[in-house]
Amino acid sequence: MKAVVFATYGAPEVLQxxxxxxxxxxDNEILLRIKATAANSGDWRIRKADPFAIRLFFGLxxxxxxxxxxVFSGEIEAVGKSVTRFKAGDEVFGSTGMTLGAYAEYxxxxxxxxxxxxxxxxxxxxxxxxxxxxxxxxxxxxxxxxKKGQKVLINGASGAVGTAxxxxxxxxxxxxxxxxxxxxxDLVKSxxxxxxxxxxKEDFARNGExxxxxxxxxxxxxxxxxxxSLHKNGKFIQSAAGMPAMLRGLWVSATSGRKVLAGVxxxxxxDIEFLKTLAGTNHLKAVIDxxxxxxxxxxxxxxIEKGHKxxxxxxxx
Numbered sequence: 001m002k003a004v005v006f007a008t009y010g011a012p013e014v015l016q017x018x019x020x021x022x023x024x025x026x027d028n029e030i031l032l033r034i035k036a037t038a039a040n041s042g043d044w045r046i047r048k049a050d051p052f053a054i055r056l057f058f059g060l061x062x063x064x065x066x067x068x069x070x071v072f073s074g075e076i077e078a079v080g081k082s083v084t085r086f087k088a089g090d091e092v093f094g095s096t097g098m099t100l101g102a103y104a105e106y107x108x109x110x111x112x113x114x115x116x117x118x119x120x121x122x123x124x125x126x127x128x129x130x131x132x133x134x135x136x137x138x139x140x141x142x143x144x145x146x147k148k149g150q151k152v153l154i155n156g157a158s159g160a161v162g163t164a165x166x167x168x169x170x171x172x173x174x175x176x177x178x179x180x181x182x183x184x185x186d187l188v189k190s191x192x193x194x195x196x197x198x199x200x201k202e203d204f205a206r207n208g209e210x211x212x213x214x215x216x217x218x219x220x221x222x223x224x225x226x227x228x229s230l231h232k233n234g235k236f237i238q239s240a241a242g243m244p245a246m247l248r249g250l251w252v253s254a255t256s257g258r259k260v261l262a263g264v265x266x267x268x269x270x271d272i273e274f275l276k277t278l279a280g281t282n283h284l285k286a287v288i289d290x291x292x293x294x295x296x297x298x299x300x301x302x303x304i305e306k307g308h309k310x311x312x313x314x315x316x317x
Contacts, residue, residue, distance in 0.1 A: 001106050002017060003103060003104035005067055007062065012298040028082045028111055030092075034107060036314055069103035072107065073124040076090045085112070086111055093118045093131065095267050097113070103315070131275065138168055140237045141172060144213050150213060151211045155220060161217040164284070166188060170193075212234050214235075215237040216239070223252065227258060237262075293316050
């Protein structure tokens with residue numbers, strides 16, 4: 001089968017389309033013919049080993065996992081003899097988690113992993129881009145216990161996590177303010193944001209507004225700005241925080257009524273099922289900026305690493 005492989009950390013050009021062995025499913029696994037995946041910030045950070053701490057998990061000198069890609073949508077080609085949840089011919093979508101491997105034509109996945117039937121109203125490209133931002137946003141929104149009537153500010157509202165967070169926060173009943181650039185204001189408004197702030201023209205920390213929850217999806221809000229705009233018992237979500245910010249967050253949480261939430265998310269099959277239900281009933285829309293073919297993965301990574309995409313970048317396999 002064809003797959004995009006990388007043998008060393010580095011620039012997008014380390015991603016090379018190669019022929020590799022086609023996997024065979026174990027008794028509890030499905031063999032999926034991938035129709036679409038996505039290129040996201042997690043992928044390019046692992047490819048580049050940025051931050052350096054990524055090497056502690058994926059290999060110090062060189063990557064231990066040679067095929068990136070954490071999300072997928074496709075059709076099951078075969079199932080192991082113990083599989084009961086799915087059958088050959090089923091269309092499914094979901095996440096591979098830390099095992100990666102979705103930049104390929106085929107992948108084997110455990111049937112009880114974070115995957116679910118693909119909603120019939122979505123293309124494979126649309127389904128594939130939902131899990132990365134969707135599971136991240138859902139995890140933190142649940143962690144912060146966002147609920148009806150709360151005021152929530154989402155920074156980076158036009159990105160993969162941000163576009164999902166705006167829609168999910170609205171679904172749970174919050175009043176949502178999105179922060180993004182000029183060109184993405186209409187997009188964020190169309191996703192349900194009650195108010196949109198153009199960060200190139202206005203600093204949310206200086207308008208006198210305070211929020212129950214501030215969700216920084218892009219690690220661009222300093223502690224001083226974030227805490228200044230947070231209610232005294234509010235929660236500050238830093239979904240993309242590095243270790244120094246996490247440690248400072250622990251101190252803030254221990255010494256004040258405010259709570260800083262950061263760290264690594266977990267994904268479950270129930271999360272994908274929940275996102276499937278929302279997407280299938282048009283409560284969660286897939287936002288796709290650009291679509292590339294698998295053999296143009298280096299070009300896709302070059303684009304997403306610039307940090308200017310709106311929503312997601314889909315990859316057709």
